Amino acid sequence: MFGALPLFFMELALGQFNRQGPITVWRICPLFKGVGFCAVTVSYFVSFYYNVIIGWSVYFIYWSFSKNLPWVGCHHGWNTDNCSVQANISSGRSPSQEFFSRAVLETYKSEEYDLLGPPRPALVVCVALVYTVLYMCLFKGIKSSGRVVWITALMPYVIIIILLLRGVVLPGAAEGVKFYLQPDLSQLSNMQVWNDAAVQILFSVGAGFGVHLTYASYNEFNNNCYRDCLIATGVNSMTSFMSGFVIFIYLGFMSHQRGVPIQHVATEGPGLVFQVYPEAIATLPYPQLWAVLFFSMLIMLGIDSGMGGLECVITGLMDEFGARFKSWHLHRRVVTLFVVGSSFLVALTSLTPGGIYVFTWLDTYSAGLALLCSALFEAIAVGWVYGSHVLARDIQQMTGSTPGLFWRCCWKFISPLFLGSVLVLGVVFSGPLSYDGFEYPLWATALGWTYALVPALFVPHWITA
Template sequence: MIDIYMGMYYNTIIGWAVYYLIASLASVSSVLPWTSCDNEWNTPLCTPITSPQIFLNASTPAKEFFERSVLEQHKSNGLDDMGPIKPSLALCVFGVFVLVYFSLWKGVRSAGKVVWVTALAPYVVLLILLARGVTLPGATEGIRYYLTPEWHKLQNSKVWIDAASQIFFSLGPGFGTLLALSSYNKFNNNCYRDALITSSINCLTSFLAGFVIFSVLGYMAHVQNKSIEDVGLEGPGLVFIVYPEAIATMTGSVFWAIIFFLMLITLGLDSTFGGLEAVTTALCDEYPRVLGRHREIFVAVLLLFIYICALPTTTYGGVYLVDLLNVYGPGLAILFLVFAEAAGVCWLYGVDRFSEDVKSMLGHTPGLFWRVCWTYISPVFLLVLFVFSVLSHEEMLGGEYTYPRWSIAVGWLMTGTTVSCIPIYFIYKLLITPGTCYNRLKTIKRPVERSVPGGDVSAL
């Protein structure tokens, strides 16, 4: 359910990048459409960033292009009146779903080949953008700002929540992605090595991307004669306003825009593949005769369903729904889900039993450091993060828009539909298990013994 909620809005964000890419390709012989204030969507307050006179309420061409041309959110009054679907945006999102379908319809056979492109292409583009970014005036200041720690911000719970969200969305724990893909591995696959390599590459990639972003932010601060804090935005604003704004001032701006948005699309597709592959793999494995034999049809029906659910995000007020889905769809639920996984494996199933399972695969028992992390550090840390996220959920929405109370209630309902799956299944298992209440609890806690390759018996 979390993956479906994510598909309802995440593919829309990729659709925005497709819209920008098409606009960039259409500008090959001229200038980018978010460069000047001479377009039909611009307002009298539009002022180029290089203008010597900046008015108090002035807005930039890139900001107006995103808000008034791509989203056209000025035609909506918020979630109370979202307006009709914007056809061009709905078409871009449909194109994203078509790409996703032809990447998933054959399972890992098709997705595995596509990932070679979607996983490696962003690194090439990141290195190209980094080589360009560090040559810009002001880039040094931006990188210095990026590498200078501000320790006092560690007292802010939002920093920790954002850091956790970054890890969950980039590495994929809790979304079922890692479980789905690892289910195709051989029993004796070195999962220890894979875990270290994957998490290390993930963090190093984020670290590299920071240089790319902050070199450009330093350049923008130099151009606008502002501090970096005043230039940067969070979320979509950074990707669809600040960075395109910087690209528009560079020599060969159309080329840089094309490769930047190609990178965004490939990164986005790479992420959405994983979540939707988790859904299809789980259901096809659970119902091999009904769904497994007709995977192509099942994937098509599933993606069509998610696309129909995603259409409200392509309306003029869809950006508000995107933010709401981001926070209350996977945002809050994923923290509780991963805590439940950690607590279930380490506190109920038991770290010793889990370590023996790992030993049967690798030939050696995990070290003391890992067992301490699994038993104490990870579950407690995740629980604390979840509590702080719940207490500051409205702050996570951000922006100047005030969400109506009914929308917050709907958001909690979405969170409830995912989080409640765990206690509901617990109650279901309790009801169908014979015996007294104590014996039922004892029975459902006991793992099922199954044979594994090599003749061993593993508790699963």
């Protein structure tokens, strides 16, 4: 209400009124042109690890066509003596955990953060396939990607509904729903919860990335962007809420199967998607069918978001440096190939035996502090430099109605204050970075904060240039 929603509306209005990309749109207040570079850089940084998730999904969907799912049982070559198929796993690791960590990631081959090893060929092929699809969807421009979105955005709803209908009849499903709908309100005193929530909703809505500035620049001038804002954010929130039922129904089922509390089953990050959920699916009749449906949904959702982020980068570069590219005979196809190809090269670091540590590092510092900085600078630039009253006048010119007092107050006061507070508290109360019991060395944490600040530094650099 006070962060993502006002920014989403603001980005739609700015892009539609000025009909410019995420960088050139800041001609409205040239001193803050660095905000555009900040947003584009954040989108580019996120692509380094986000498309790896889609690649993992491709790898899983390949194995989902096996006669026997490989994450079932402890008789495989990658399993260890700690593997346990018992319902109540008090010690040891489940077959799905060992499949993901040992067969997919091969983390046992890298005991140190800085000893990555060579990329795994199978994962390289899967991620290369993802980047190839992204390039084919993007190199012709917005029209080709717009057609793809009709499939990638709508089909996941069909799969979510199918998974939901199948899950409600499972034993333990009711306990999962109860756990989902009864949050622990004492967690609201934890500042990290607020930081995580702010980053998550900005990531979910897409505010701060410059993606909506990019897409809105292709709208008709008189398009009702206010209606689009309410519909898009409403659908987004309802989709997240419905997806929560799907997730926790199966977590309740896993809790029932193992005989342990739900909080001991649930995990964060890739573990939930690639360890817990596959294990739950494997216990259903015709598990291959459910595995194919689930990972197909992940791939379509990932391709959809991946296209948006890279389109933002490509459009931003083409709008800002189009004349220079033309003088160098660099057309959109070449620029798209460079953006997609360079992102793929960085993503290779996450496909090594030590790649999960790089992945976690990128996930933490690409979409955390950097995204909050991008959103905060956007709110300040529009609310205080361009002027919330000027933006309201622009919207009135496009839609015929002036935004209410709530929106104008959010753009000028509430959103900058809220985002700034969350950002500061998130930095102050941030704990040491760790993954699966491994605590990152001090130099990796320091490098991470430096990496996160790179996009934000465009703003003061441009002001003082």
